[in-house]
Amino acid sequence: MPRDLRGFIKQIEERGQLRRIKTLVDPDLEIAEIANRMLQHGGPGLLFENVKGSNYPVAVNLMGTVERVCWAMNMESPLELETLGKKLALLYQPRPPKKFSQAIELGKVLYDVVQAKPARDFFPPCQQIVLKEGEFDFNQMPFLRVYPGDAGKVVTLGLMITKDPETKIPNVGVYRLQVQSQNTMTVQWLSVRGATRHLRKAAERGEKLEVAIALGVDPLIILAAATPLPIDLSEWLFAGIYGGTGVHLAKCKTVDLEVPADSEFVFEGTITPGETGVDGPAGDHMGYYGGVNEKAPLLRFNCVTHRKDPIYLTTFSGRPPKEDAMMALALNRIYTPILRQQVPEIIDFFLPMEALSYKAAVLSIDKAYPGQARRAALAFWSALPQFTYTKFVIVVDKDINIRDPRAVVWAITSKVDPARDVFILPENPFDSLDFATEKPGLGSRMGIDATTKIFPETDRPWADPLKSDPDVAAMVDRRWAEYGLADLELGEVDPNLFGYQIEQ
Structure with missing residues (x-):
């Protein structure tokens, strides 16, 4: 099973499900238009190797079919996902076994949990290049502007890692970010998400909330982050259960957080409670332009690390079919046993x-x-x-x-x-x-x-x-x-x- 983005790209290319685009393309509207046409027809993943205004290639539509979502999880059929869902259901709401066979089944799941424990990488690929504040500029990144009415460039498929200020339990979520300046972004999220709870707790304690954005991770980890979990369970552990082995994590350079060691990019920074920016309008999953939020939390980044010759992985929202819809169809199978237990x-x-x-x-x-x-x-x-x-x-x-x-x-x-x-x-x-x-x-x-x-x-x-x-x-x-x-x-x-x- 590939444990990083590059391994997954190699896998789908070997199966004839990737196209490399060498023609010069513009991240402003053009890449999204090309990718959207591929999505509408179940086309292959795309790797744009010559992106205007940037030295980094852009990967998009890698999980644009349910089949490729299954490949990302080391499976061939959506039906296999229910087996994984049954395993997660036992962890989601464990119950005392009534039969010996149930005890054996629970024991196997607990063994998988032990095997899935995250590992620490002290020389992580994601920190091959370290850029401090003033040495990086988000305006030179190949972030996409997807729709003509979008207020600016957006960042998607980035894992936002935060930590509960009290329990120190991390939360991993996927949110839409909008670039505001060379080192700031705003975030669009729902009030029930884990990171919003962390920010509220940080505000009560009079503290800044540390945050890291990991881009270009193993797609399996993205899917784990999108799975519903009990508040006190770690997405890293579940990602390890998904993949069969523990996720390799690396400690960030400037914040007390851990990120996938094989990430292509990592942005490190903080959110100061009450410091906001104007976010939107931007195209969203409902199929319309989301409204302007004048009080969106503002993220200030003071460090960027990345691999040598990094690849920028992205996607975009809109009326289905889109890449997130394909991911949701696959995850539907995982939710089913969890829902049956509830x-x-x-x-x-x-x-x-x-x-x-x-x-x-x-x-x-x-x-x-x-x-x-x-x-x-x-x-x-x-x-x-x-x-x-x-x-x-x-x-x-x-x-x-x-x-x-x-x-x-x-x-x-x-x-x-x-x-x-x-x-x-x-x-x-x-x-x-x-x-x-x-x-x-x-x-x-x-x-x-x-x-x-x-x-x-x-x-x-x-x-x-x-x-x-x-x-x-x-x-x-x-x-x-x-x-x-x-x-x-x-x-x-x-x-x-x-x-x-x-x-x-």
């Missing part, structure tokens, strides 16, 4: 990419009692922090294929009476970038019970669904070649045949 009645769940990978969720349950669908929806909203911002939850029966929009729409239209089966929860904490809400940061949620109704949910007897005669279906299977149709393999129907434009 809400046992949920059989499966799906976050459609077209719904921004978190704004709408489809749940399937094994319905056993009246009101169960509503209970499942309410439990989902509180199961994991990021589900707080899920606007719509649709609950269906276990026999509905939740990844088939035809099946879900059929369930809604045939099983839902709006007055009875739709419920609204007003005035919830919400994503401030969602322009559909009346008030920034405050919005409503909708639950839809699209399950088959039972007494006393309805007094009407529910008719049986239409199904083929099983004996006739078996006979047709046996005689398929006899009909002269052996050359027609009737597998899963392509939804595009019915007008659904679904990205594969």
Whole structure:
């Protein structure tokens, strides 16, 4: 398994999934336009080797397909991700084993935790070059301006590392940064994120919050940082569990933080509580320009370290499909066992990419009692922090294929009476970038019970669904070649045949 960005680039290039672009390109709008066209068609990763105004190459769209996201995690199929999810579920909310087999399973997971313990690298590649304040200029970096209405260049796919001022437990998150000057940036984040809690605690203590931005890390670590974790567990440990070996960390030069030793770039600095800058507008994941935030936290950097001949890894947000949507589709499989442990009645769940990978969720349950669908929806909203911002939850029966929009729409239209089966929860904490809400940061949620109704949910007897005669279906299977149709393999129907434009 490659343990750094360069190893992953080599891996996808050997599999024919990378294109090197040697033509001179501009990081102002041009690179994003090229990369976006690749993303829309499931194209390869791109490495721009000749970038205007910079000496550094730019890598983008490396995880632009679910297949490549799986490769980043040393897996070949999204189905393998559920096995990893089961392992993480045991750590997320461990329970005393009731059977010997469960004890063995828990023991294996704990052994994996021991193997995943981070290691210290005293001569890290990320510090081959050290630049102190006045020796670096962010304006000479190949940061992208993605959309014509963006206020400035943005930094994405950088791991922001902070540490709880009280417990000293680190948090690793991925946030959008906007360049403000040669050594400052502003950050766009949500109030529930770990780094925001750290900043609030630092403010209460009258301290600056130390911060490090690690760019160009092993993509597996980026995926670990995007996984929902209990507050007291380290993303480094989970990244080690993802990869099977501990992440190599290096102590920063000027702040008391640790970063992946193989990072291509590391920016070290501080956030002074109350010191802010004007952030935005900038294109965001909702598909619109985010508004201007005049009080965005300001990051001041006093040191930049990097590898020799570093590569700048980036991506950008917008209406799906985008690279973050591909990552979310893969992570959906990892979330599933964690969610089942939190809400046992949920059989499966799906976050459609077209719904921004978190704004709408489809749940399937094994319905056993009246009101169960509503209970499942309410439990989902509180199961994991990021589900707080899920606007719509649709609950269906276990026999509905939740990844088939035809099946879900059929369930809604045939099983839902709006007055009875739709419920609204007003005035919830919400994503401030969602322009559909009346008030920034405050919005409503909708639950839809699209399950088959039972007494006393309805007094009407529910008719049986239409199904083929099983004996006739078996006979047709046996005689398929006899009909002269052996050359027609009737597998899963392509939804595009019915007008659904679904990205594969």
